[in-house]
Amino acid sequence: MTRDTKGEQEFLDAYKPKEYPAIAVTADLVVFAVGSGALYTALVRRGGHPFKGELALPGGFVGSRESAEQAAYRELAEETGLDLGHLPVHVEQLATYSHPERDPRMRVVSVAHLALLATDGHSLPELSAGTDAAAAEWHPVHRVLEEPMAFDHAAILRDGLDRLAGKMEYTTVAARMLPREFTMTQLRTVYEAVWNTTLAAGNFTRKMTPQLDDTGRKTQAAAGGAPASLFTASDRHIHPPLAKPRTG
Amino acid sequence: MTRDTKGEQEFLDAYKPKEYPAIAVTADLVVFAVGSGALYTALVRRGGHPFKGELALPGGFVGSRESAEQAAYRELAEETGLDLGHLPVHVEQLATYSHPERDPRMRVVSVAHLALLATDGHSLPELSAGTDAAAAEWHPVHRVLEEPMAFDHAAILRDGLDRLAGKMEYTTVAARMLPREFTMTQLRTVYEAVWNTTLAAGNFTRKMTPQLDDTGRKTQAAAGGAPASLFTASDRHIHPPLAKPRTG
DNA sequence: CTTCGTTATTATCAGTATGACAATTAAGAG
DNA sequence: CTCTTAATTGTCATACTGATAATAACGAAG
Numbered sequence: 001m002t003r004d005t006k007g008e009q010e011f012l013d014a015y016k017p018k019e020y021p022a023i024a025v026t027a028d029l030v031v032f033a034v035g036s037g038a039l040y041t042a043l044v045r046r047g048g049h050p051f052k053g054e055l056a057l058p059g060g061f062v063g064s065r066e067s068a069e070q071a072a073y074r075e076l077a078e079e080t081g082l083d084l085g086h087l088p089v090h091v092e093q094l095a096t097y098s099h100p101e102r103d104p105r106m107r108v109v110s111v112a113h114l115a116l117l118a119t120d121g122h123s124l125p126e127l128s129a130g131t132d133a134a135a136a137e138w139h140p141v142h143r144v145l146e147e148p149m150a151f152d153h154a155a156i157l158r159d160g161l162d163r164l165a166g167k168m169e170y171t172t173v174a175a176r177m178l179p180r181e182f183t184m185t186q187l188r189t190v191y192e193a194v195w196n197t198t199l200a201a202g203n204f205t206r207k208m209t210p211q212l213d214d215t216g217r218k219t220q221a222a223a224g225g226a227p228a229s230l231f232t233a234s235d236r237h238i239h240p241p242l243a244k245p246r247t248g
Numbered sequence: 249m250t251r252d253t254k255g256e257q258e259f260l261d262a263y264k265p266k267e268y269p270a271i272a273v274t275a276d277l278v279v280f281a282v283g284s285g286a287l288y289t290a291l292v293r294r295g296g297h298p299f300k301g302e303l304a305l306p307g308g309f310v311g312s313r314e315s316a317e318q319a320a321y322r323e324l325a326e327e328t329g330l331d332l333g334h335l336p337v338h339v340e341q342l343a344t345y346s347h348p349e350r351d352p353r354m355r356v357v358s359v360a361h362l363a364l365l366a367t368d369g370h371s372l373p374e375l376s377a378g379t380d381a382a383a384a385e386w387h388p389v390h391r392v393l394e395e396p397m398a399f400d401h402a403a404i405l406r407d408g409l410d411r412l413a414g415k416m417e418y419t420t421v422a423a424r425m426l427p428r429e430f431t432m433t434q435l436r437t438v439y440e441a442v443w444n445t446t447l448a449a450g451n452f453t454r455k456m457t458p459q460l461d462d463t464g465r466k467t468q469a470a471a472g473g474a475p476a477s478l479f480t481a482s483d484r485h486i487h488p489p490l491a492k493p494r495t496g
Numbered sequence: 497c498t499t500c501g502t503t504a505t506t507a508t509c510a511g512t513a514t515g516a517c518a519a520t521t522a523a524g525a526g
Numbered sequence: 527c528t529c530t531t532a533a534t535t536g537t538c539a540t541a542c543t544g545a546t547a548a549t550a551a552c553g554a555a556g
Contacts, residue, residue, distance in 0.1 A: 020309050021309060022270065022312075023271065024268040025269070025271045025346070025357055061269060062346065063269055064271075064355060067348060093344065095341055096316060098273070098315045098317070100312070100315060107312060109310075111357075200545075200546085201504075202504090202505075202507090202545090203543075203545080205505065206542095206543095209505095218504095221503080221551075221552045222503095223552095224501060224502040224552075225501090225502045226502085226504045226550065226551035226552050227503090227551070227552065228503080239491065240513090240514095241488070241489060243487065432533075448515070449532085450516090450533090450534070450536090451514075453535085454513095455514085457534095468523095469522075469523045469524070469531095470524090471525085471531085472531040472532065473523065473531045474521065474532055475522070475523065477533085
């Protein structure tokens with residue numbers, strides 16, 4: 001069946017958008033970065049009703065001429081002041097939240113995204129207030145998960161953490177939270193921060209070595225200890241997966 | 249920080265929905281079922297422009313007072329005539345497609361869902377035309393994937409298949425495409441249909457047995473061959489995962 | 497320049513999982 | 527009873543895992 005281009009063009013010229021429910025679409029962000037051995041997320045504190053004073057995910061309306069992912073990048077820059085042209089950032093779609101009463105003001109469907117920022121594992125990227133009033137601040141994920149949040153954002157944050165934790169079992173996505181070249185210990189620190197656990201260094205190296213590309217170079221040994229090899233990540237799948245230890 | 253209920257109520261009473269982009273939200277469905285050893289999907293053929301005559305996913309607008317998932321269930325019933333009260337069906341969200349030009353008529357954001365129907369592995373559920381003109385028909389997935397489809401529906405179908413194939417590695421979701429009680433061979437047939445490959449029966453049984461609950465009962469041996477044990481599935485995760493054989 | 501503390505990497509080993517394939521068991525059909 | 531078919535169990539070499547130890551490569555302190 002070949003497309004009927006002429007009939008289709010006539011149809012489109014005559015087409016008038018009509019009765020469909022008026023729904024606003026937003027792009028919200030679960031932003032993760034690793035600092036001082038712990039996983040942090042960028043949250044804003046709401047300055048107005050509803051949920052005044054509570055923590056919320058950064059995000060905003062999807063514009064008429066942009067995709068949800070484009071809106072996510074734009075809002076990430078606007079609400080955190082991050083220079084995305086400079087900073088490597090990984091953004092992927094998480095899920096869409098569409099319960100009719102999730103926003104008491106009006107019908108809002110939110111396309112949530114997962115954003116991973118690259119750090120050296122020690123210091124977090126500086127966040128600055130954007131055009132909107134509320135500035136984003138870093139919060140330790142495993143602590144803030146126990147507090148209430150605005151709207152259904154606590155559930156979204158939990159889903160984002162679960163997604164990242166799961167995906168790290170069978171991909172090298174954890175490397176997106178590090179500089180392009182990193183050491184095995186830096187990568188292990190990301191796993192430990194996200195999984196909130198500790199991993200045996202030797203076994204971790206044995207498992208990850210064949211999944212990474214060895215640059216052949218080594219770090220300048222910082223203070224005590226041998227110099228570490230520098231690796232880069234590719235998009236290989238980890239097989240069999242690196243299992244997250246059962247919680248306990 | 250406790251919620252300021254009084255101030256919030258006043259705010260909500262005064263709130264008027266205002267300038268946000270007008271975007272229509274739809275729920276589309278990738279419906280899978282296994283029949284005669286192959287994976288099938290329910291598709292409608294478009295009767296009007298645009299993409300007149302091409303295959304499309306069933307779906308429709310999300311109503312003002314329903315979630316995207318509720319809309320998916322409703323559209324599944326409407327466009328396929330399936331009695332969901334009777335037929336066990338698994339629905340989960342797949343992803344949201346929001347490219348600004350994905351529908352030439354107007355701005356439409358689609359929340360795609362994955363729906364798995366239970367069959368005996370041989371015959372497919374009967375589809376009947378719903379209120380809409382176009383009736384859904386079953387199409388073999390691995391063949392229809394090579395044909396063009398309306399809108400971005402070919403990409404959505406591909407994503408749905410990838411999601412199902414991947415999830416079957418580490419969950420027992422394949423059992424959602426079978427009756428509550430099923431044999432090991434029936435389950436293996438689902439894996440083979442989705443993965444489009446063959447699996448060694450003995451190794452499959454060894455791997456899956458500890459993931460399932462044995463009812464202790466057996467089938468009446470149909471024609472030749474020993475009777476098979478009947479199992480039910482729980483929500484255990486398969487660990488380590490059952491790896492899909494590398495294609496070839 | 498030797499020793500010590502620290503960290504990265506490699507090695508060992510027992511237990512478990514895998515893929516390929518063979519053997520056994522349990523029907524129904526002729 | 528024997529043949530055919532299908533389900534299940536067994537075998538075996540290889541690979542992977544968790545725990546733990548041994549080795550190697552530094553900087554710093556004496």
